[in-house]
Amino acid sequence: MQKYSIFNLVKNAFSNHENWDLAWKDPTPKEEYDVVIIGGGGHGLATAYYLAKEHNITKVAIIEKGWIGGGNVGRNTTIIRSNYMHDENALFSEFGMDLWRKMSQDLNYNVMFSPRGIINLAHSDAQMNAYARRGNSMRLNGIDAVLLNREQVKEIIPMADFSEDVRFPIFGGLMQPSAGTARHDAVAWGYARQADSMGVDIIQNCEVTGFDVTAGKINGIRTSRGNIKTKKVGLCVAGSTNILAEKLNMTLPIETHLLQACVSEPVKPILDRVVTFGAGHFYISQSDKGEMVMGGDLDGYNSYAQRGNLPTLQHVLTEGIAMMPFLSKLKMLRTWGGIMDMSMDGSPIIDKTHIDGLYLNCGWCYGGFKATPASGWTFAHTIAQDRVHELNAGFSLNRFSTGHLIDEKGLGTKTWIS
Amino acid sequence: MLHIKCPYCGMRSQNEFSYGGDASVKRPELNKEISDEEWDNFVYRRKSLRGKHLELWQHLSGCRQWIKVERDTATHEIFNTYKADEEIS
Numbered sequence: 070m071q072k073y074s075i076f077n078l079v080k081n082a083f084s085n086h087e088n089w090d091l092a093w094k095d096p097t098p099k100e101e102y103d104v105v106i107i108g109g110g111g112h113g114l115a116t117a118y119y120l121a122k123e124h125n126i127t128k129v130a131i132i133e134k135g136w137i138g139g140g141n142v143g144r145n146t147t148i149i150r151s152n153y154m155h156d157e158n159a160l161f162s163e164f165g166m167d168l169w170r171k172m173s174q175d176l177n178y179n180v181m182f183s184p185r186g187i188i189n190l191a192h193s194d195a196q197m198n199a200y201a202r203r204g205n206s207m208r209l210n211g212i213d214a215v216l217l218n219r220e221q222v223k224e225i226i227p228m229a230d231f232s233e234d235v236r237f238p239i240f241g242g243l244m245q246p247s248a249g250t251a252r253h254d255a256v257a258w259g260y261a262r263q264a265d266s267m268g269v270d271i272i273q274n275c276e277v278t279g280f281d282v283t284a285g286k287i288n289g290i291r292t293s294r295g296n297i298k299t300k301k302v303g304l305c306v307a308g309s310t311n312i313l314a315e316k317l318n319m320t321l322p323i324e325t326h327l328l329q330a331c332v333s334e335p336v337k338p339i340l341d342r343v344v345t346f347g348a349g350h351f352y353i354s355q356s357d358k359g360e361m362v363m364g365g366d367l368d369g370y371n372s373y374a375q376r377g378n379l380p381t382l383q384h385v386l387t388e389g390i391a392m393m394p395f396l397s398k399l400k401m402l403r404t405w406g407g408i409m410d411m412s413m414d415g416s417p418i419i420d421k422t423h424i425d426g427l428y429l430n431c432g433w434c435y436g437g438f439k440a441t442p443a444s445g446w447t448f449a450h451t452i453a454q455d456r457v458h459e460l461n462a463g464f465s466l467n468r469f470s471t472g473h474l475i476d477e478k479g480l481g482t483k484t485w486i487s
Numbered sequence: 488m489l490h491i492k493c494p495y496c497g498m499r500s501q502n503e504f505s506y507g508g509d510a511s512v513k514r515p516e517l518n519k520e521i522s523d524e525e526w527d528n529f530v531y532r533r534k535s536l537r538g539k540h541l542e543l544w545q546h547l548s549g550c551r552q553w554i555k556v557e558r559d560t561a562t563h564e565i566f567n568t569y570k571a572d573e574e575i576s
Contacts (some may be wrong), residue, residue, distance in 0.1 A: 311535040320529035324508075325560075373537045373561045379488055380502050414533045470527035482508070483535075484540040 073177050092258060093265035098272050101298040102130045104452055105290055106305055107115055107277050109133030111142035111253075111438065112430055113261035113305035113447020116452070117178075117269045123446070124453035127268035130299075132292060134276040134309075138257030141307050141437055144407035146330050146352060146364040148188050149439040150248035151212050154203045156418060157463030157475050160211040164246060164460055165443030169223060172442060178259030178472050180251045187343040188222065189247035190229075190392065192237040196347055197484070198242035215244045227292065228339055229393050235392060237348040241261075248343060255269075256441055279316055287426035292473075295395040300340035303428045303452050308373065308408030310431040322413040322469045322484040323432055327368040329377035329385070329469055331404035333396070335359030351388035360402060367409070367482075377406035384402070387394070407436060411482040414468075416475035421450050429451050460478065489563060494570045497551045508541030509533050510555045537561050543571070 071077060071090045081089055104120060106113045109131045120126045131137070149169055151162030172180050185419045191197045197216075204214035216240045222233050231239055233251030255429030265271055270292070279291040280302070289298040306313055308325045335358050345356040350366045368378050382404060390397045412418060417440065419430050433440060449460040457465070468474060489501035514531055515521045541559045545553050553571040558564065569575060 212536055228558075311533075312537055315534065315536075320528070320532040320534055322527075322533070324533050324535045327536075370558075371509075371535055371540055371542065371560045372563065378501070417541045469531040 070262070092262040093271050096270045096272065098130065098275065098294050098297055099270065100294070103299065104301045104303065105297060105299045106131045106303045108305035109137035109271060109273065110140045110305060110307060111257050111260070111441040112444045112448070114257055114264060115441050116303055116430070116448045117447035118260045118264040118447045120453060121264060121269055124450060130270040130272055130275055130297065132275050132290070133273045136273050137271060138254055142253055142257045142441065143407050143409045144330070145253055145438040146354065146362050147250040147253045147438060148187065148352060148354065149251055150245055150250065152187065152189065152203070152207060152214065152243065152245040153477055154206045155475050155477055157211060158186050158208065158477055159207060161443050161460050162439065163210060163212050165440060168442035168446065169251065172259070176259035176263050176461060177421035178255060180255045180259055182249060182251045184247050185245055185342050186246040187345070187347045188217070188225065188242045188244045190222070190242045190347040191240045192348045193240060197240050204243050213245060213247050214248060217242045217244055222380040225342060226340065226344055228395055230391065231268070238332060250343060253438060263282070263288055277313065282317070282424055285425055287424055301426045301428070301452055303448060305430045305431060305448070307410045307431065307433060309436060310410045317427070319422070321431070323372055324411050325408050326372055326411045326436065326482060327372035327374060327377060327406050328364070328409045329368065329382055329404060329406045330362070330364035330452035331382065332356065332362050332402050333399035334358035334402045336361070336399065346388050346392045349388040351385055351392065353389060353393070359397060360410070361396065373408055374407055375406055377404060398459070413482060414474040414476045416477060417464050418466050419444065419451060419464045420457060420466040421451065422466065489565065491544060491550060491556060491565060492568045493546045494568055495552050496546065499546070499549060502544060503548040504544045507545055507549045507553065509539045510543045535541055539566070541575070
């Protein structure tokens, strides 16, 4: 594989950049693989990469219905953080933060990781107390957390509304300085390029139509481009999880919902952090191009539509304008919607299933993008070793029947609870 | 914007309604031993169909009645609405 470097950049400039290698091949499916990953999104590509890199399993195929990186890894607000209170989420995400920091070097691909910090705003004394508790829990788990008072917040984001007479005055906030953003497409492409170079087959435009399961064991999959034999299948299909689960006669604690995001027209640099509104569900950052990147709540009903509805967008942006009134002057450039695999407790599932050789990775709710490296790493471990790693042991499928829910914020499918 | 025909009030905008989830879910029968699995199925597990989906909505900012809506989860087309206790053939 051609290394991306300043020297190669200069060298290729002399030939008008016409002689670069393809970043990944377009192979036809082989008859058999050791592992088949369904879903060529961030998580699927990362899983294949870590299977090859950490476990030396390279006879791997990624089966993607459309094109790689065309789902939620290409439709998000690129926020990366580990500001969780519960141990399961905190340790998992902090492990991921470490992978994020090394990712550009590791993948030889600039993912533009920008650890600019995230601030969760607080709008009452009670919320300040809750954030103090969460911050302390984070620090106990080795995650950086700083509780900011009103004046400190004002110094960092003076453009927010600090007037006294607003409905939700800013009391302070909880900051995780090491959180940030990254270039989402680059994450998918970087993992794809490295996985491909280690022998993984990336098979696009190939839809999975069924599974061969005999005596409780997986033997292969059926696809629109023929049957593929394999003993191990990993599902990384986010919002399409329930569609494939139905083909396996499984009913999961997952509902597919629609989540929207939007960007404004590009403006000069004004916001150098990620900020979330504490009295509702709204998050904002500014991209390198200058667009304000914003998102919020689910549309609130089951949907596979991949396109949003205006009432939710209006609701979310109302919160944004309450927090940062200057936003009302901006024009909307683009909105988009993705379909989320919403788990019932708001936390993910990375686990084995009752079918031997079938592994499940789903339930990412609002936080799939930032989990990409840790999810791929732990899922690869689970598939390769046929047992869960301690980092994803809590993300079990049976926690709903045993009562070991991880109710971080109670943000599952039922948006009205929050 | 969805437009939902409330069986009591007629056609209204989505803004007046709140969503209540899959209407085909049945609570386990009372006065009998119920296994963890049955509770799990009732409380957490959902088919989340792509296509025709029968679901509960409440006309929260209207008559406050719960209703059933038959809607396509891929196209958002609404085929029919029913009263909550209406039997659907």
